[in-house]
Amino acid sequence: MSNTAGKELMEAARWGTVGRRLEAGRLGLSPFSAAQADHELMTSSSSLQPLTIWLLSPYHTGSHKAWAEGYQANSRHSVHLFTLAGRFWKWRMQGGAIELAQQAKAVDKHPPPDLVLATDMTNLCAWLALMRGSLPARARTVLYMHENQLTYPWRPGEKPDLTYAMINWLSQLCADLIVFNSEFHRRSWFSELPNLLKHFPDYIHLEQIERVEARSRVLPVGIDIQDGNRLRTDPGAPLILWNQRWEYDKRPDRFFDLLYRLEEAGHEFRLAVAGENFRNIPIEFEEAETRLAHRIEHWGFLPSRREYLALLQRSDLVISTAEHEFFGISILEAVQAGAFPLLPDRLSYPELIPAGLHAACLYADDEDLYQKVGMRLHMPRTAPPSLRRAVRENYAWPVVAGAYDYQFAELSDAPAAAQH
Numbered sequence: 001m002s003n004t005a006g007k008e009l010m011e012a013a014r015w016g017t018v019g020r021r022l023e024a025g026r027l028g029l030s031p032f033s034a035a036q037a038d039h040e041l042m043t044s045s046s047s048l049q050p051l052t053i054w055l056l057s058p059y060h061t062g063s064h065k066a067w068a069e070g071y072q073a074n075s076r077h078s079v080h081l082f083t084l085a086g087r088f089w090k091w092r093m094q095g096g097a098i099e100l101a102q103q104a105k106a107v108d109k110h111p112p113p114d115l116v117l118a119t120d121m122t123n124l125c126a127w128l129a130l131m132r133g134s135l136p137a138r139a140r141t142v143l144y145m146h147e148n149q150l151t152y153p154w155r156p157g158e159k160p161d162l163t164y165a166m167i168n169w170l171s172q173l174c175a176d177l178i179v180f181n182s183e184f185h186r187r188s189w190f191s192e193l194p195n196l197l198k199h200f201p202d203y204i205h206l207e208q209i210e211r212v213e214a215r216s217r218v219l220p221v222g223i224d225i226q227d228g229n230r231l232r233t234d235p236g237a238p239l240i241l242w243n244q245r246w247e248y249d250k251r252p253d254r255f256f257d258l259l260y261r262l263e264e265a266g267h268e269f270r271l272a273v274a275g276e277n278f279r280n281i282p283i284e285f286e287e288a289e290t291r292l293a294h295r296i297e298h299w300g301f302l303p304s305r306r307e308y309l310a311l312l313q314r315s316d317l318v319i320s321t322a323e324h325e326f327f328g329i330s331i332l333e334a335v336q337a338g339a340f341p342l343l344p345d346r347l348s349y350p351e352l353i354p355a356g357l358h359a360a361c362l363y364a365d366d367e368d369l370y371q372k373v374g375m376r377l378h379m380p381r382t383a384p385p386s387l388r389r390a391v392r393e394n395y396a397w398p399v400v401a402g403a404y405d406y407q408f409a410e411l412s413d414a415p416a417a418a419q420h
Contacts, residue, residue, distance in 0.1 A: 048076055052078050063327075080110050097130060114140070120171070121146075122171065142177045182327050219407065223391070239269070241274070340380075
């Protein structure tokens with residue numbers, strides 16, 4: 001292995017197993033070379049100096065909460081959470097920095113941070129201004145992009161407001177490192193960003209885009225890997241699972257239209273609808289709860305993590321009909337539990353599924369999905385062992401947290417002048 005290839009592979013290793021393997025393939029290296037990078041990375045772990053990390057999570061619910069607490073529990077660094085309740089998202093982006101700064105200034109029992117890790121719901125510029133004089137000069141800043149307010153679809157009838165996309169952009173300009181949860185997310189943001197800035201009359205500084213993109217990385221969200229076998233023992237019809245948010249961008253209309261069509265064609269199936277729901281529930285859920293009542297095994301959010309995981313282990317098929325997805329943590333959780341995934345061949349989903357399983361797990365359009373579901377209902381199969389193994393190797397929290405730890409330690413060690 002050449003010195004150049006070795007350096008690039010080690011850099012990819014610091015981004016996590018997924019990035020390392022992609023980079024190994026691009027460089028034409030053997031699996032043994034990738035294993036060498038793993039060995040070198042693990043060998044160097046003993047020299048990792050623990051950092052004090054302040055994690056800002058102003059919309060602390062759902063996947064944001066799971067991500068923050070998952071990293072805190074699995075990191076080698078000392079991670080302190082500063083959080084606000086997950087509601088009023090617009091106000092969180094506009095004014096959440098005020099309360100987060102008050103919390104940070106009040107916590108004198110914690111050592112000052114080596115690094116600040118903020119989610120995309122944070123107005124990082126405002127927070128840094130409010131913390132002026134309270135942070136050590138050595139402190140680095142990282143912005144983690146769970147989503148963005150530029151390419152996130154607006155509700156039907158809702159007028160787009162560029163204010164929140166600009167908060168994302170200004171926060172990125174302030175950050176030393178910008179991390180996206182998928183390559184699809186990173187690519188879609190930077191592709192659309194020039195169109196955002198061109199809405200404004202002057203001084204739009206398009207040249208800044210390339211500079212910010214150069215200090216962006218992709219590090220996925222981790223998931224908790226559960227041991228144990230699948231729980232399904234009854235001979236009943238296959239169980240179809242919905243475990244995503246009850247939101248318009250997940251296109252529940254397409255999902256339930258598919259189920260109505262399957263029922264009309266005489267297919268046997270049972271239905272479990274879980275996932276987080278909010279005050280404004282799409283009307284499709286109310287209709288489906290009535291029309292498919294005779295097929296429903298479970299309906300509604302499961303606050304108990306144990307009960308939720310048990311439901312995943314009983315499920316045969318997990319289906320996404322989303323028109324928007326930046327990552328897909330609920331899908332990965334279901335796959336790891338054994339549910340076979342059927343997902344759109346777009347958005348972030350192709351990144352989650354190994355290339356050799358794309359033909360089986362990804363669909364091109366509604367008709368392709370209908371045919372694939374029909375086949376799976378006729379011959380139900382669990383998620384292939386190779387797919388479940390890939391999820392464990394690429395997305396288990398110990399693996400992902402290790403990639404975060406090394407990336408953040410490397411950033412903290414870099415000279416300040418090299419950051420921007």
